[in-house]
Every structure is written in C-alpha cells, then in structure tokens.
Amino acid sequence: MKINYDKLYDISMLINHDMPVYKGKEEKRPLLKPVSDFASGTVYESKLEMNLHTGTHLDRTLHMIPEGNTIETLDFKELITKCKVLDLTSVKNKITAKDLSSKDIADGDFILLKTRNSYEKVLEGDFIYLEQSGAEYLVNHRIKGVGIDALGIERAQPGHETHLQLMEKGIHILEGLRLKEIEEGEYLLFALPVNIEGAEAAPVRAVLMDFNN
Amino acid sequence: MKINYDKLYDISMLINHDMPVYKGKEEKRPLLKPVSDFASGTVYESKLEMNLHTGTHLDRTLHMIPEGNTIETLDFKELITKCKVLDLTSVKNKITAKDLSSKDIADGDFILLKTRNSYEKVLEGDFIYLEQSGAEYLVNHRIKGVGIDALGIERAQPGHETHLQLMEKGIHILEGLRLKEIEEGEYLLFALPVNIEGAEAAPVRAVLMDFNN
Numbered sequence: 001m002k003i004n005y006d007k008l009y010d011i012s013m014l015i016n017h018d019m020p021v022y023k024g025k026e027e028k029r030p031l032l033k034p035v036s037d038f039a040s041g042t043v044y045e046s047k048l049e050m051n052l053h054t055g056t057h058l059d060r061t062l063h064m065i066p067e068g069n070t071i072e073t074l075d076f077k078e079l080i081t082k083c084k085v086l087d088l089t090s091v092k093n094k095i096t097a098k099d100l101s102s103k104d105i106a107d108g109d110f111i112l113l114k115t116r117n118s119y120e121k122v123l124e125g126d127f128i129y130l131e132q133s134g135a136e137y138l139v140n141h142r143i144k145g146v147g148i149d150a151l152g153i154e155r156a157q158p159g160h161e162t163h164l165q166l167m168e169k170g171i172h173i174l175e176g177l178r179l180k181e182i183e184e185g186e187y188l189l190f191a192l193p194v195n196i197e198g199a200e201a202a203p204v205r206a207v208l209m210d211f212n213n
Numbered sequence: 214m215k216i217n218y219d220k221l222y223d224i225s226m227l228i229n230h231d232m233p234v235y236k237g238k239e240e241k242r243p244l245l246k247p248v249s250d251f252a253s254g255t256v257y258e259s260k261l262e263m264n265l266h267t268g269t270h271l272d273r274t275l276h277m278i279p280e281g282n283t284i285e286t287l288d289f290k291e292l293i294t295k296c297k298v299l300d301l302t303s304v305k306n307k308i309t310a311k312d313l314s315s316k317d318i319a320d321g322d323f324i325l326l327k328t329r330n331s332y333e334k335v336l337e338g339d340f341i342y343l344e345q346s347g348a349e350y351l352v353n354h355r356i357k358g359v360g361i362d363a364l365g366i367e368r369a370q371p372g373h374e375t376h377l378q379l380m381e382k383g384i385h386i387l388e389g390l391r392l393k394e395i396e397e398g399e400y401l402l403f404a405l406p407v408n409i410e411g412a413e414a415a416p417v418r419a420v421l422m423d424f425n426n
Contacts, residue, residue, distance in 0.1 A: 003293060003401070005290050005293075008289075008290055008293065010289050010408075012407075012408055013408070014285060014408050014410055015407060015408055015409045015410060016409075016410040016411065027248070030409075032409060032410075032411055032412055035240070035264065038279045042277075042371075042373060043276060043277060043373070044275050044276055044277075044279075044281075044413050045264065045265065045266060045276070045413065045414075046264075046265050046412055046413060046414070047262065047263065047264050047265065048261070048262070048263055048265055048409060048412070049260060049261070049262045050260065050261055051248065051258065051259075051260050052258065052259050052260065052261055053258060055407075062257050063256060063257055063258070064255075064256060064257070066251045066257075068257075072227060076221075076223050076418070076420065077218050077221055080216060080218075080221065080420075158255075160255060160256070188216070190403060190405070192403070192405075192418035192420065193418060194225075194228060194268075194407065194416045194417075194418050195223075195225055195226070195227050195228055195418060196228045196229075196243075196245060196261060197227055197228060197229040197245075198229065198245060199245055199259055199261070200257050200258065200259060201258075201259070203407045203416070204407075204418075205289070205405035205406060205407050205408060205417075205418075207289065207293075207405065
C-alpha cells in the first residue's frame with residue numbers, strides 16, 4: 001500500500017460564511033462562533049452552526065423519504081471506492097441520458113459528474129444538474145454512487161424525481177464536490193461523512209487519489 | 214493501489230446528544246435540529262450545532278496559541294499517513310516518558326496512543342492523558358503527529374504544557390479516537406478534517422487501514 005502524494009486531490013468546498021450555498025439561502029450559511037478566547041481564558045474554542053446540506057456532503061435517504069435511512073447506518077467502506085470522473089463540462093443546462101450515453105459506465109461504478117459548476121459562479125443559481133432521464137440512465141447501469149459539483153443533484157424538480165430514483169435503488173449521493181483540477185478518468189475516492197446519528201446528511205472531506213501513475 | 218476492505222477500521226466517535234463530551238460540559242453536547250420535515254414540506258433537513266472539540270477532531274494551534282494557525286492552512290496530505298498504534302492500556306493515570314520509553318518511536322512517526330479510555334467510561338472524568346514528560350519525549354523523538362482516545366490530550370494542566378510543547382513543534386494533535394478494536398502496530402491513517410476556514414479545530418471521520426496483510 002503506497003500513497004502517491006503527488007496524485008492526491010482535495011475535492012471539497014471550503015466552509016465559511018461567504019461560501020456558495022444552495023439557492024443563496026441565508027439560513028444555509030454556516031456560522032462559526034467563538035465560545036472562548038484569550039481575552040476571557042487560556043484557550044480559543046468555537047462552535048459551528050451549519051445546515052447539513054451546506055458544503056461537500058453525503059445525502060442519506062431520510063432527506064427525501066420518510067422512514068429513510070440516516071448517516072450512522074452507512075457502511076463507511078462503501079465511500080472508500082474506485083470511481084470514475086466523467087467530463088460533462090460541455091453540457092449547457094442539465095445532464096440527460098443522451099449526455100451520458102457516450103460515456104463508459106458499468107455495473108457497480110461510482111460516478112462523479114464534472115460540469116461547468118466547477119468553473120463558473122452558478123452554484124447559487126442555474127447550476128448544472130442531473131435531469132430525470134440522466135438519473136434513470138445511471139440507475140439502469142446499476143451504479144452504486146454518484147457525485148456532482150453542485151449543491152443539489154437536482155434543480156427545479158418539485159417531485160424530486162432525480163433524488164428519488166437514485167435513493168430508491170440505494171445509490172449514494174455526494175453533493176458539493178469541487179472538480180476543476182480533476183481530469184476525466186479513474187480514481188480512488190475517499191468520502192467519509194462525519195458520523196452524526198439520526199442525520200439525513202453529513203459533511204465530508206472528500207479526496208481523490210490517482211492510482212494509475 | 215488495492216484496498217483490503219477486511220482490514221479497514223473506523224476509529225471515530227458517533228456524534229449524538231448523549232455522547233461523552235469533555236468534562237461532561239452541557240454546552241459541548243451537539244444539537245441536531247430539524248429545519249424542514251415532511252409535515253411542512255417535501256424534504257427533511259437538519260442543522261447541526263456543535264463545539265468543534267466534541268467528537269473525533271483535529272486541533273490547530275489557534276486552540277492554545279494567539280496568532281496560531283487554523284484548519285484551512287493545513288496540508289491535508291499530512292493527515293493521510295502511516296502511523297503507529299501504541300498499546301498503553303496498562304497505564305493507570307497518565308502517560309509519561311517512562312511509559313513510552315519501551316516503545317519503538319522514530320523520527321517522522323505519527324503516533325496513536327491507545328489507553329483504557331477506549332474501554333472504560335472515563336472520557337468525561339479522569340481520563341488517561343499525555344503528561345508533560347510524555348509530550349517532551351515525543352517532541353524529542355521528532356514525531357509529526359499524535360492522536361489519543363481521549364477528548365483532551367491533556368488534563369489538569371492549567372498551563373496547557375502538553376498542548377503547547379506539541380504545538381510549538383508543529384506536531385498534529387488528534388483527539389477523540391476510538392481504538393478498542395485496534396491492535397498495536399502499523400497502519401495507514403486517514404484523518405481529514407472538515408475544511409472550516411478560521412477554525413481552531415474541526416471534526417474528522419478517522420479510519421485506519423492495515424496494510425501489512
């Protein structure tokens with residue numbers, strides 16, 4: 001087991017009050033509050049208040065399905081896995097089955113969708129998302145997980161069809177990835193969520209390792 | 214690069230309101246608050262409020278040193294590293310230089326201290342900690358990081374000598390590890406903190422991989 005430190009990439013968002021949040025909603029902005037400092041004591045300590053869908057995070061099915069599952073029932077080993085980054089930066093609005101049809105996607109893959117979201121300031125607005133036909137295509141190819149460089153894997157779907165199709169098949173959903181530096185190809189993904197009992201989502205410090213070189 | 218999934222271990226604490234917290238302080242207990250549910254809408258979402266020294270976490274030097282460094286300046290690659298777990302479960306109260314002297318500790322090691330804390334309900338009280346002479350011993354052996362199965366690496370040190378000795382040498386400090394299932398030996402450690410800008414500490418979902426088998 002050898003780590004190639006030149007081929008390790010952080011694909012996580014930096015958490016601060018001014019970061020992009022879903023639809024720019026104020027209540028999704030994290031707050032970091034000092035609770036002790038050197039004026040009042042001998043240590044500096046902070047408290048974080050954060051919506052669990054802010055920044056890079058893993059969704060669990062409770063997010064969309066009553067009686068759905070939560071973070072602590074996840075087998076963490078499923079988030080240490082080979083993955084394929086697909087370059088979809090030419091997609092203008094939403095990722096459809098057609099956009100995916102030219103890509104090499106196989107049974108058991110964990111797919112990361114790289115889009116214009118990693119380059120342009122669209123995260124709080126008209127970000128690129130996975131449309132229903134795209135989700136269906138991935139379900140039919142029996143993938144085990146999907147990640148995207150948007151704060152939502154869907155947008156403007158009142159029925160949440162994309163989330164639901166994926167979740168009903170137990171397909172993991174990672175949101176808020178940063179893939180600008182990552183070329184299309186195969187990697188090893190480490191995307192372990194903080195183990196928050198009862199939570200429908202949790203923050204992840206996600207990294208990729210290129211094991212081909 | 215091959216992952217042996219039978220030799221992967223989660224060494225992180227489960228986060229919930231009833232978990233052990235430093236000295237049992239109520240304000241250190243995490244709060245998970247629903248902000249949207251299926252009675253009021255079509256999604257379930259929560260917000261987490263948590264002291265950053267609760268659960269498994271990485272300290273940065275701002276915790277103890279004014280003008281100290283914070284999470285976002287960390288090179289995450291330093292927390293993907295070989296490490297040595299030392300069995301110190303026979304230590305009764307605190308880990309001293311003498312307790313460490315029989316162990317194999319070398320320049321550049323990342324050391325994880327396994328103690329009675331991983332077995333007994335002492336985390337909120339008289340937990341085993343790294344005493345000043347133990348910290349000095351590790352500094353003299355030029356280790357690059359140290360982790361412990363306590364919520365503080367020190368206890369009952371008004372001058373915070375253990376933290377300060379380690380931090381002044383840039384030695385990483387991981388707290389809140391769970392090492393009950395882990396035998397003494399060498400492992401690969403993944404201990405990446407959530408990337409919170411300006412924070413003196415951050416939650417980590419830490420895992421070990423046994424690469425000897």
